Amino acid sequence: MISLLDYGAGNVRSLRNAIQTLGFELTEIERPEDILKAERLIFPGVGAFGAVMERLHHLGYVEPLQEYLAADRPFLGICVGLQTLFEGSEESPGIPGLGLIPGQIRRFAKSGLSVPHMGWNSVRLRRPSSLFARYAGEKFYFVHSYHAVPSADNADWQLALTDYGDPFLSAVQRGALNAVQFHPEKSGSAGLALLRRFLAADEVGRPSIVVPPTFNEPTRLAKRIVACLDVRTNDQGDLVVTKGDQYDVREKSGARDVRNLGQPVDLAARYYDEGADEISFLNITAFRDFPLADQPMLEVLRRASERVFVPLTIGGGIRAFTDAEGRHYSALDVAHEYFRSGADKVSIGSEAVLAVEDYLARGGIKDGSTAIEQIAAVYGNQAVVISIDPRRVYVETPESTHHAVVETSLPGPKGERYCWFQCTIKGGREGRDLDVVELARACEDLGAGEILLNSIDRDGTGAGFDLELIAQVRAAVSIPIIASSGAGCVEHFAEVFAATGVEAALAAGIFHRREVPIQAVKSYLREQGIEIRS
Known part of the structure; x- marks a missing residue:
């Protein structure tokens, strides 16, 4: 019985659809006691760390979830579903996580890279795993501002690293417990293949007969x-x-x-x-x-x-x-x-x-x-994208406006060498100051x-x-x-x-x-x- 821990936040419809597309039936977790009945449990963490933990407590899911994890039963955490396994997060100070893995979740440092880490990146495997059997360097979809830091205290959990500035933990695994920072259900054929391996494997988490290669070169975020x-x-x-x-x-x-x-x-x-x-x-x-x-x-x-x-x-x-x-x-x-x-x-x-x-x-x-x-x-x-619809407003000198200007290589109708970009609303029909x-x-x-x-x-x-x-x-x-x-x-x-x-x-x-x-x-x-x- 494959069970989905849907606590009411974010897009889990895509994960349901992915599982059904792969030919598997899904049972919903509706009560705390359903967690311990699951044969394979998927925790699709979507949202902010504190909001997720608050919702889990409100539904009474925390204690049976901790009991399920302690019993080393098949589990797949996704995105925040990985992060909640740690002791806490800088995203929500003072709110404890499930505390299974040592360490705190940290925000990406301001290192010249954009945050969130958003897009398609690959992983560097630390050891063999059935979850990544036949993995050949495909890219998965990541979207997160906070990450798990590899350390000596969580060394026995480390399955894969991904590079964005410094390396972070993109997959953890111990026994039958698995968690990934990326979204398999949003990662095309590579993600669907990973989901299939978790759903179909007899011994999820155990070394596979087909040993995947490890990759030591730094991973790169795709455009x-x-x-x-x-x-x-x-x-x-x-x-x-x-x-x-x-x-x-x-x-x-x-x-x-x-x-x-x-x-x-x-x-x-x-x-x-x-x-x-x-x-x-x-x-x-x-x-x-x-x-x-x-x-x-x-x-x-x-x-x-x-x-x-x-x-x-x-x-x-x-x-x-x-x-x-x-x-x-x-x-x-x-x-x-x-x-x-x-x-x-x-x-x-x-x-x-x-x-x-x-x-x-x-x-x-x-x-x-x-x-x-x-x-x-x-x-x-x-989860929040801002769609901006600007248009050029030409000026003769930077001093003739209080707005941020650029010196343009495309002069205005009267030969103006500067312009600023005015924001508009209502589909571009109304300009604002x-x-x-x-x-x-x-x-x-x-x-x-x-x-x-x-x-x-x-x-x-x-x-x-x-x-x-x-x-x-x-x-x-x-x-x-x-x-x-x-x-x-x-x-x-x-x-x-x-x-x-x-x-x-x-x-x-x-x-x-x-x-x-x-x-x-x-x-x-x-x-x-x-x-x-x-």
């Missing part, structure tokens, strides 16, 4: 290629994937119908098969409707998570709402429904701009009122874990990413950045990685129309010596 799907209802009421030119999604001639480039789930599955490292859905009509009433979009996530085993992000309408009957829903309530429907991250756009304006008006004081703070506190920083540096830094301070950096000026042009915009934001923050808008050929992806050092690059139209295949992008990046996931 990510993200496929974005703008989803909206067309004039006939169907949910379609569309794409705009400067955010205009209607055809330029005839009846001006909404541009229809395919069905959301089918396109997402195609991009997964073609090697996309992440899929991002943007519900571009959510600002007009109450998102929890938008059942088709929730259904898109549920169905996509049955076929796509890489990270899924959803954006559009992540904010507080009051419905027609007067019931109030917080941004956290809305995000929770998206996570439970299959999303791994939520993307916040216009709401982030308004929240930052209020935050700056308070003198940069955090009060817990913003969607960013609320969601990050429960699900972790890595806020520049992109102010917004990005404030969002990082409020708890965001990643920035999706668009460009109204480059959207749909195929002229390449706005390197000046991206470089300015890259220098301003220490969280990962996804470069977006303007990709037209494979060279543009290599250019943005080489020139700015961002962690990911996103495209939409060129992938939808098959003008530039994802594998063509990856082949070119590999030829240029840029680390990618095969």
